[in-house]
Amino acid sequence: MRIVALSGGIGGARFLRGLLTVLEPADDVTVIANTADDIWVFGLRVCPDLDTLMYTLGGAIDEHRGWGRADETWNVRQELAAYEAEPGWFGLGDRDLATHVVRTQMLRGGHPLSAVTSALCRRWRPGARLLPMSDDRVETHVVVEDGSGRRAIHFQEYWVRHRAGLPVRDVVAVGADQAQPAPGVLRAICDADVIVLPPSNPIVSIGAILGVAEIAAAVRAAPAPVVGVSPIVGGSAVSGMADQLLRGLAIENTAAGVALHYGPRQHGGCLDGWLVHTSDEHELPRIGAAGIRAEAVPLLMSDIEAAGDMARAALDMAGRLAR
């Protein structure tokens, strides 16, 4: 079975780690990762979602934080702070930094991000093919408004520096209109037996991937069923800060709200099926009425086994949808 997932960072990575535990040996997973959170800091190219996926699936993630390397040290960061180097709000661990050094050197040498990612994965062996959504630069900017007026800031500044604490007026994906899918992305979608949307942020993660027009068109036209897993449980994002973002964009902050935001494929959206948490079972009728098959299963990834159960539920639903 060929499985394609469109994924952001922490939530998607944990879901996919579970998925990999429930597959048959012949199954094959391609992860198309959001790169619109990527940022240049201290002259280094940092790809938060690719790295979180790579470290999580490669067994090197800091389990507690959910991002960055286990057994991390922070001496470079401390020194950069002593130099008053900007941006002081962006923390790079020493071990993690080596990844950015290698990536930056390869990018400056002319290699596209997809080739760099493939090279980095030779070390991490994530058990899935990891593709950036695009080799082109796409950057999510958040239009915020506070006492000092309205301005657009990089998503990382909104998320890390301001901890999603500024009122959001809009989210724009700079460069998305000109970005091409990275090599292998369209082919993987086209050849997939199942397309999965893990519980990632529907705006800045999966939304950014679908912001590349050719990827969205391929997902809409794919022969495989598309099954998503709600990142919202009981009216709030499982990982916290996404709530404010949805509120700012006037997207209903419920499992059904996100499903309707994606929309049913039969009406030009990109979902065939949607899993909600058991406590959100009451939302199933609304989702079904919109033309999206919905089921309620436990969606809390307390451990790898629970994530595996979620993944199996998504694959089972896809199997029923494919018939």
Add this chain to the structure above:
Amino acid sequence: MRIVALSGGIGGARFLRGLLTVLEPADDVTVIANTADDIWVFGLRVCPDLDTLMYTLGGAIDEHRGWGRADETWNVRQELAAYEAEPGWFGLGDRDLATHVVRTQMLRGGHPLSAVTSALCRRWRPGARLLPMSDDRVETHVVVEDGSGRRAIHFQEYWVRHRAGLPVRDVVAVGADQAQPAPGVLRAICDADVIVLPPSNPIVSIGAILGVAEIAAAVRAAPAPVVGVSPIVGGSAVSGMADQLLRGLAIENTAAGVALHYGPRQHGGCLDGWLVHTSDEHELPRIGAAGIRAEAVPLLMSDIEAAGDMARAALDMAGRLAR
């Protein structure tokens, strides 16, 4: 008193740290540092001599190694090795690396090395004005010959990777013929009351600085006396690996040999006075006969006080030469 020193890394830095302890408050020191050992590694610009000077005079040096930061950790290096990133033979400590990150970012932003150095020194307060010899790229390459033939390699590769263990046929300073002195260098030499050559490598450190034609001309024409301190004691370089280099270039590996290599200013060289170690007293007549005032004093920098005594001896000699 305005003192100018032309310096390499470890030996020069230790001498200058001693010098700073014996000055009067009104004295003023400008260090013109060799930059021909500088190298791009892992996409970062590393300036070994500038950094050794900055860390030594700024109180942050690793005393045992003589280079790099005290309390260093090596996690980035370990990770780079796990990625099999080249050059694997070049070791960057985590704390040290932050300096290169800041420098590289500034250089890529268009700031010349002299401005970058000045910015870095705002943190380290070395107690002397630290100038790179040039903002232009000059690189010492060592022509070596071994079983695989004759080839030119970067000085760092010769020194760090091969630990000066390859037979040397020549040393060339790539770019020196087109390099201009950094801002402030010529003015400092011209205005100096004393010019000092610390016990640095006469070929790849001080020789590289004098390889910038306008600097050599300024030193030859300077009104101030030029006093040097022998880096060779008893027929071998104090810091070790320089011996092979001198041998390869057929420069006599003695205190007198190096003095004659620099030559007396009255005959187009750049030395007025030369300090040799007490055990090399027998070489004084030969040096004097060549037209260079020579004296024997203890030249082993066992501690800061000993380095201070050496510096005082150099200043005293300069005082006598100036009369």
